Amino acid sequence: MARAQRRKLTSYPGFGVITIFFFGFLYLPIMVLIAFSFNSSVSISVWETFSFKWYAEAIGNTDLQKAVVNTLLVAVVATIGAVLIALPAAVVLTGQGVSKRAASTATGLMSLPLVVPEIVIAIATLVFFTSVGIDLGLGNVMIAHTVFCVPFALLPIVARLRSLDHRLSEAAYDLYASRPRAFRLITLPLLAPGVVSGAMLAFIVSFDNFIITLMVAGAGGTTLPLYIYGLVKTQITPELNAVSTGVLLLSLVLLTCAYVLTGGRIAGSTGAKD
Amino acid sequence: MTTTTRAQRIRRRTILGLTPAVTMMGAFMVIPLILVVVMSFMTRGQYGGIVWEFSTDAYQRLIYVTRLDGSLAYNLSFLAILSRSLVLAGLTTLICLLIAFPTAFYVARQSQRTKSILLLLIMFPFWSNLLVRTTSWIIILRDFGFVNQFLMWVGITSEPITLLFTNGAILVGLVYVYIPFMILPIYTSVERLDNGLLEASFDLFATRFQTVRHVIGPLTMPGIIAGSILVFVPSLGAFITPDLLGGGKKLMLGSLIHLQFTTARNWPYGASLSVLLLAAVLIAMFILARRAIRARG
Numbered sequence: 001m002a003r004a005q006r007r008k009l010t011s012y013p014g015f016g017v018i019t020i021f022f023f024g025f026l027y028l029p030i031m032v033l034i035a036f037s038f039n040s041s042v043s044i045s046v047w048e049t050f051s052f053k054w055y056a057e058a059i060g061n062t063d064l065q066k067a068v069v070n071t072l073l074v075a076v077v078a079t080i081g082a083v084l085i086a087l088p089a090a091v092v093l094t095g096q097g098v099s100k101r102a103a104s105t106a107t108g109l110m111s112l113p114l115v116v117p118e119i120v121i122a123i124a125t126l127v128f129f130t131s132v133g134i135d136l137g138l139g140n141v142m143i144a145h146t147v148f149c150v151p152f153a154l155l156p157i158v159a160r161l162r163s164l165d166h167r168l169s170e171a172a173y174d175l176y177a178s179r180p181r182a183f184r185l186i187t188l189p190l191l192a193p194g195v196v197s198g199a200m201l202a203f204i205v206s207f208d209n210f211i212i213t214l215m216v217a218g219a220g221g222t223t224l225p226l227y228i229y230g231l232v233k234t235q236i237t238p239e240l241n242a243v244s245t246g247v248l249l250l251s252l253v254l255l256t257c258a259y260v261l262t263g264g265r266i267a268g269s270t271g272a273k274d
Numbered sequence: 275m276t277t278t279t280r281a282q283r284i285r286r287r288t289i290l291g292l293t294p295a296v297t298m299m300g301a302f303m304v305i306p307l308i309l310v311v312v313m314s315f316m317t318r319g320q321y322g323g324i325v326w327e328f329s330t331d332a333y334q335r336l337i338y339v340t341r342l343d344g345s346l347a348y349n350l351s352f353l354a355i356l357s358r359s360l361v362l363a364g365l366t367t368l369i370c371l372l373i374a375f376p377t378a379f380y381v382a383r384q385s386q387r388t389k390s391i392l393l394l395l396i397m398f399p400f401w402s403n404l405l406v407r408t409t410s411w412i413i414i415l416r417d418f419g420f421v422n423q424f425l426m427w428v429g430i431t432s433e434p435i436t437l438l439f440t441n442g443a444i445l446v447g448l449v450y451v452y453i454p455f456m457i458l459p460i461y462t463s464v465e466r467l468d469n470g471l472l473e474a475s476f477d478l479f480a481t482r483f484q485t486v487r488h489v490i491g492p493l494t495m496p497g498i499i500a501g502s503i504l505v506f507v508p509s510l511g512a513f514i515t516p517d518l519l520g521g522g523k524k525l526m527l528g529s530l531i532h533l534q535f536t537t538a539r540n541w542p543y544g545a546s547l548s549v550l551l552l553a554a555v556l557i558a559m560f561i562l563a564r565r566a567i568r569a570r571g
Binding site for chain 2: 012014015016018019021022023025026027029030032033036084085086088089091092093095096097098099102105106109110112113115116117118119120121123124125126127128130131143144146147150201204208210211215225228229232236240241244247248251252254255256259
């Protein structure tokens with residue numbers, strides 16, 4: 001009776017069905033997209049035979065190669081920049097002695113990219129660069145991405161720092177280690193998984209970013225998402241499916257690594273990302 | 275070691291650690307946003323760009339447009355776009371809630387292992403390319419896409435029905451893109467739910483419906499509100515989804531802003547629209563913060 005009642009408490013009729021529907025809804029479109037990247041025909045809805053033809057075509061496409069190089073350049077710079085900004089801030093924010101006002105100001109500033117609609121960030125950055133007269137080509141995109149990626153790098157690092165045992169660094173001080181030395185030998189190695197997963201999330205966010213890049217990038221600054229957008233707007237071919245599959249695969253690998261490294265703690269650290 | 279030197283050291287460390295973040299965010303995020311607000315009060319330049327003269331034209335344009343003969347008329351096209359944005363964002367939020375709540379509830383009641391796999395499955399689309407995910411719906415909703423092929427195969431229709439480039443397509447796309455934002459906060463609050471309270475409710479002869487209404491509902495309200503705001507706000511400012519699935523003809527606020535900085539070349543008007551969107555976000559965040567404080571206190 002007690003067991004039966006407990007079951008009744010936690011299970012509601014139809015919830016399981018809705019859950020299955022939800023996962024189907026979430027994954028079927030992606031599955032269709034991936035499946036037709038292996039179709040030998042030009043059609044993206046009529047199946048012929050299995051082939052890697054479109055992958056070969058995508059790899060040989062020079063415009064696409066250029067876009068990938070641009071995307072990687074921007075993502076690498078933005079990732080390094082975002083981590084260099086987020087790491088010292090995270091150490092201070094989780095440490096003792098920082099005033100409440102300083103902490104909440106800094107946290108608020110770094111959360112802006114999560115709160116402000118991305119289209120507004122995009123046009124604000126465009127307006128700023130044109131008004132001030134900064135024209136560094138791809139450099140503009142790098143600056144915009146760096147700032148936008150900061151919160152995504154920050155969250156896993158802060159989560160990791162919060163879970164660290166403070167007694168470990170205190171033990172180091174007791175053993176006459178100087179503060180920098182204790183930080184280098186104790187805190188930093190323990191912090192590494194948080195930093196790596198923060199870097200991975202920042203990388204994904206920059207790699208996938210479309211709206212900010214669209215507004216900020218000038219001629220010759222085409223990144224992979226801009227290239228994909230161009231294809232979607234003109235003609236959808238299986239080559240697009242092949243490129244998209246590659247992009248999804250990269251995100252999957254990076255996210256899984258970040259997830260494993262933080263022990264699933266990035267789950268709650270989501271914010272508004274258009 | 276005296277206290278003053280320790281305090282000084284902490285101060286120095288704080289400044290050193292926070293300076294890069296505050297400088298970068300200030301220079302490339304706060305100043306640009308302030309610039310947008312300032313620009314919304316400026317005059318439109320003849321060929322795009324702006325003239326630095328104070329004017330409230332951009333805000334008047336939210337309500338009126340000047341006809342060719344100089345008379346004023348209500349800006350009906352903007353009203354249509356605003357109401358489409360509000361209705362679509364509202365419906366998106368509602369549908370997301372209706373799917374996300376049962377899903378979050380079901381996932382939270384699974385074993386630890388299943389739970390973490392399902393959570394990863396929910397998070398993956400969130401971290402993967404928005405453009406690519408939206409594109410997959412174009413493939414499905416096209417005239418000879420999967421839905422139409424299926425409908426014709428079943429015999430419901432003999433000719434393809436136009437699904438793409440409709441408000442319905444935008445709605446499906448928005449729900450698809452933003453539903454993880456709804457699930458995660460609800461999941462967090464459902465997971466914290468105390469089973470003892472549910473048992474107490476049943477012991478007091480409450481029906482399932484009564485338990486949901488009086489126990490589960492109020493206790494998970496913070497998650498529901500957080501999720502709703504996280505879905506509503508980005509839906510309102512969405513650009514990619516209406517652009518690709520609405521065919522660029524069914525505009526929403528986000529696309530209208532984009533348009534002012536590209537083909538329409540009316541920067542102050544685009545800025546005033548952005549300020550409007552920012553205000554909506556601020557109000558939403560304010561409601562969320564007040565709720566959070568009340569829940570804690």
